[in-house]
Amino acid sequence: MLKKLVEYNKKRNFTKTSEPRGKQEKSNKRLRFVVQHHLARKDHYDLRLEWNGVLKSWAVPKGPSYNPKDKRLAVMVEDHPLSYRNFEGTIPKGEYGAGTVMLWDYGTWKVVGGTQPNFNNGLIKFKLNGKRLKGLWTLVLMNGNNWLLIKDKDEYHLYDDILEFDTSIKTGKTMAEISENKATIELTNPDKVIFKNPKVTKKDIFNYYEKVTERMLPFIENRLISTIRLPDGAGGIPFYKKHFENLEGYLGVKKLRSSGDNRTDYYYIKDINGVMQEVQMNSYEFHIWGSKVDDVNHADMLVFDLDPDENLSLSKLREGVKDLKKILDGYNLESFLKTSGGKGYHIVVPLRSKTTWKNARSIARNLAKLMEATWPDKYTSNMKKSKRKGKIFIDWVRNIKGATSVAPYSLRLRKKATVSMPIKWSELDKVKPDEITIDKAIRRLKNCDPWKNFR
Numbered sequence: 296m297l298k299k300l301v302e303y304n305k306k307r308n309f310t311k312t313s314e315p316r317g318k319q320e321k322s323n324k325r326l327r328f329v330v331q332h333h334l335a336r337k338d339h340y341d342l343r344l345e346w347n348g349v350l351k352s353w354a355v356p357k358g359p360s361y362n363p364k365d366k367r368l369a370v371m372v373e374d375h376p377l378s379y380r381n382f383e384g385t386i387p388k389g390e391y392g393a394g395t396v397m398l399w400d401y402g403t404w405k406v407v408g409g410t411q412p413n414f415n416n417g418l419i420k421f422k423l424n425g426k427r428l429k430g431l432w433t434l435v436l437m438n439g440n441n442w443l444l445i446k447d448k449d450e451y452h453l454y455d456d457i458l459e460f461d462t463s464i465k466t467g468k469t470m471a472e473i474s475e476n477k478a479t480i481e482l483t484n485p486d487k488v489i490f491k492n493p494k495v496t497k498k499d500i501f502n503y504y505e506k507v508t509e510r511m512l513p514f515i516e517n518r519l520i521s522t523i524r525l526p527d528g529a530g531g532i533p534f535y536k537k538h539f540e541n542l543e544g545y546l547g548v549k550k551l552r553s554s555g556d557n558r559t560d561y562y563y564i565k566d567i568n569g570v571m572q573e574v575q576m577n578s579y580e581f582h583i584w585g586s587k588v589d590d591v592n593h594a595d596m597l598v599f600d601l602d603p604d605e606n607l608s609l610s611k612l613r614e615g616v617k618d619l620k621k622i623l624d625g626y627n628l629e630s631f632l633k634t635s636g637g638k639g640y641h642i643v644v645p646l647r648s649k650t651t652w653k654n655a656r657s658i659a660r661n662l663a664k665l666m667e668a669t670w671p672d673k674y675t676s677n678m679k680k681s682k683r684k685g686k687i688f689i690d691w692v693r694n695i696k697g698a699t700s701v702a703p704y705s706l707r708l709r710k711k712a713t714v715s716m717p718i719k720w721s722e723l724d725k726v727k728p729d730e731i732t733i734d735k736a737i738r739r740l741k742n743c744d745p746w747k748n749f750r
């Protein structure tokens with residue numbers, strides 16, 4: 296029985312698509328059916344009939360017709376999970392069935408004639424009670440997976456051209472609206488003030504992330520996250536979040552045991568929808584792990600935060616960034632620069648081959664120690680504030696399993712709406728660490744991606 300959805304699951308990468316994962320469920324007493332208009336490589340309609348806890352499925356290239364003379368080819372495809380009957384949305388490029396899926400009709404069905412339908416070798420007579428499709432229908436097997444879908448003669452000949460219906464039976468949206476707006480997110484309290492001076496509202500932040508997510512997504516997707524939420528807006532108390540509510544599964548979930556935390560559910564962003572939903576839930580600052588969700592035991596990047604002592608000049612800080620880059624260059628480690636949105640700069644090193652966290656930690660620590668040994672009056676690898684007087688702390692301690700660092704393009708919940716912005720190395724002397732605000736960041740998107748060689 297459970298084997299039924301193996302093929303369905305095999306064909307799909309659930310870290311990329313928001314289609315439901317295949318789990319067999321109990322069938323309803325009243326069997327349900329759905330027809331989905333699926334604008335994929337080839338336009339077609341998918342007819343799905345609930346049976347034994349799954350949806351038996353056919354792709355009908357020309358769609359159903361009320362004319363009994365029309366014999367519509369219906370190609371049997373893999374069983375789909377019952378929850379698929381609610382799926383409307385887009386399947387990302389490169390994934391199986393990439394394109395847009397619209398819920399075109401739904402309702403209940405029953406077998407006619409009292410015999411059990413034979414889905415392997417058959418002739419199935421059935422009655423549909425949907426919104427658009429009603430009455431008696433026949434599915435008859437020709438050869439292989441090729442069936443014909445035919446309307447039987449009865450009192451139902453409701454429409455001459457049923458396919459003139461081109462909106463979702465559930466949401467009323469057109470195909471274009473569904474694909475445009477991957478999932479319409481209702482933004483609540485858009486006018487809530489998040490920063491007072493200059494004034495920035497929740498809507499402004501939502502708009503910012505909407506514009507920036509295409510650039511941001513490659514750095515944040517499929518990595519475990521924590522966020523900082525500010526539900527009460529400016530003046531409220533921010534709080535750190537690493538376990539989420541995940542309504543309707545907009546985030547991916549990963550079970551992980553960790554010491555000092557009795558919850559095992561960790562979360563990751565799967566797609567743009569995940570970012571936008573989190574913003575709707577008042578998460579404004581995103582922090583990421585240095586590993587991908589499919590292999591949380593190996594780091595695929597290193598992060599260094601150059602954190603200057605309070606009174607240190609900006610030029611000294613920039614000198615520190617350059618010194619670290621020189622050292623990394625010496626080891627042939629390509630590095631990328633971003634503003635922190637606060638006092639410092641972050642240097643990120645993608646690892647061309649992943650390494651254990653133990654290794655990542657010692658590489659990062661050794662590099663910081665090397666800086667300290669080479670220029671003892673300028674740098675410290677010791678995080679104690681007292682050791683930092685007049686120096687820069689080379690913060691390497693983020694490079695351990697479970698540690699997070701602020702994601703590229705994330706907003707910072709600081710005094711003003713600054714972001715942690717990727718910049719070119721040649722901009723180091725021109726761009727201050729807390730200079731790029733959401734407005735400036737949006738304007739910079741017109742320039743070419745300073746981190747385009749990151750991977």
Ligand code: MN
Pocket residue numbers: 333335339340341354392
């Ligand atoms: Mn399909």
